Amino acid sequence: SQQGEEDPQALSIQEGENATMNCSYKTSINNLQWYRQNSGRGLVHLILIRSNEREKHSGRLRVTLDTSKKSSSLLITASRAADTASYFCATPPPGGTSYGKLTFGQGTILTVHP
Amino acid sequence: NAGVTQTPKFRVLKTGQSMTLLCAQDMNHEYMYWYRQDPGMGLRLIHYSVGEGTTAKGEVPDGYNVSRLKKQNFLLGLESAAPSQTSVYFCASSYQLGQAARRLAKNIQYFGAGTRLSVL
Numbered sequence: 001s002q003q004g005e006e007d008p009q010a011l012s013i014q015e016g017e018n019a020t021m022n023c024s025y026k027t028s029i030n031n032l033q034w035y036r037q038n039s040g041r042g043l044v045h046l047i048l049i050r051s052n053e054r055e056k057h058s059g060r061l062r063v064t065l066d067t068s069k070k071s072s073s074l075l076i077t078a079s080r081a082a083d084t085a086s087y088f089c090a091t092p093p094p095g096g097t098s099y100g101k102l103t104f105g106q107g108t109i110l111t112v113h114p
Numbered sequence: 115n116a117g118v119t120q121t122p123k124f125r126v127l128k129t130g131q132s133m134t135l136l137c138a139q140d141m142n143h144e145y146m147y148w149y150r151q152d153p154g155m156g157l158r159l160i161h162y163s164v165g166e167g168t169t170a171k172g173e174v175p176d177g178y179n180v181s182r183l184k185k186q187n188f189l190l191g192l193e194s195a196a197p198s199q200t201s202v203y204f205c206a207s208s209y210q211l212g213q214a215a216r217r218l219a220k221n222i223q224y225f226g227a228g229t230r231l232s233v234l
Contacts, residue, residue, distance in 0.1 A: 040228075042227045043204070092221060102221065102223060107156060
């Protein structure tokens, strides 16, 4: 079963605009990760936020985590055409990081128009 | 440093045929995983391995078998392919975590480029 669910399923914006994607999950977690997948490629890890963190930055990426609402958001600022990709949130299974396993959401397809 | 390499990249099978997908990693990772990705379904875990000689079932293991004879390789087998196994298959690997690292949550996975399989 899916632990994380992304919203929206698809997002289309112009270059230079900000893109915000949301992820909701069902059970308690000790971390949440975001991955990116370019068309026809494998997933690439972007950022990890721990349950005791509320916000984390990496370059143009900003991730927030609200454990009370069981939700996270990924903000990409000043988007570029090269940011066009699918973005997935991923969480460990309930009970902790069992053998490094992760459950992935269905993803948000981001299209950035030049 | 190639990371995670999957072969083949593409394959077309007829129903009932068998094949093996190979995953190789050069990062000395203990943990390895096989996923399938279908439209609207995200990634689903098929099987995983926590070390050489060990395998375990994931979320959707039926119709697949795996082996981890060497630490760097994780093989996914389809004994009798079915059209429902048409999918994109991804292999991933990650570090073994000690208890302290698990608490600090360092379970990042590294993915291969995928194998696109069609079963006719």
